[in-house]
Amino acid sequence: MEALAATIAARREAGEESYTHRLLVGSVDAPLKKLMEEAGEVALAAKDVEGWATSSVAAALGFDAARGAQPDAVDVQLPAEYGQAVDHLRYEAADVVYHLLVVLERYGVGLEEFAAELNNRMTEQERPDGAIRLKDEYVRRR
Template sequence: MGERTAGVRDGNIGETIEGLARVIHGRRDASPESSYTARLLQGKEDGLLKKVTEEATEVVMACKDRDHDHIRYEAADLVYHLLVTLERYGVSVEELAGELDARHR
């Protein structure tokens, strides 16, 4: 488990996801030696996919512990790694939003 994030305040999820997706996209051509995101995007496929699985499991475990701050922390890790996965496989956040929108119409 990582350290708890201090001073967390509510944000705008759309702006946050879009901004993070832009940063991740910008790291596509960065040096893997200087960028963790670039390592995930350019490295072995299994490394990224294992990380998504690991983060999902950590969310589940935090939920089992009923630890609100830990759930939030691990969910943020999972969302980040999911966005990296989407970028790696060419699925935009706009496509993801369209998929989600189509499901609740």
Template sequence: MGERTKNVQDGNIGETLEGLAAVIRGRRDVSPEESYTAKLLQGNSDSLLKKLTEEATEVVMACKDNDHDHIRYEAGDLIYHLLVALERYDVTLDELAGELDARRH
């Protein structure tokens, strides 16, 4: 577990996800030696998939501990790694939104 983020303020989830997705997309052509995100996008897919599994497990454990700040922190890690996976496998946020919208109607 990393060090928990201090002074977290509420934000706009749509803007945040779009901004983070844009940063991740911009890392596609960066050297993996210069960027962790580029390494996940360009390296062995198993590394990214293992990291995604690890982060999901950490969210579950934080929930079992009923630790609000830890849940938020680990959910941030999970969502970041999920966005990297979506970028790696060419699934856009608009496609994801369409999938979610189709499920709520």
């Protein structure tokens, strides 16, 4: 994530051949539209995973019912498509994170500041030692 955020920031100085550069300096509507589009694709991909899981459970229950069995536990065989759907979910999630980092970069929110925002929401027990916090040196606008 740090390497990606640094690459995105450096693309401010790149040429028009860079997709990231165009998202950083062109109309903001472009990265915002992509962010929303990719978030929608994550939702659809997750529903696809759900679909393969529930149809597999339904198939296993139907198989047991056909045998007249009343099992305590159902042996669900997840098909290859389930794994492919999870892979697809991960792929779309990466598209969201990339476009989110581009949008944050456009408005000067670096990865460190973003991490500090998340760290601030953690309980003392969750937060690792030395975690970056939202302090004046990270945030100049508060």
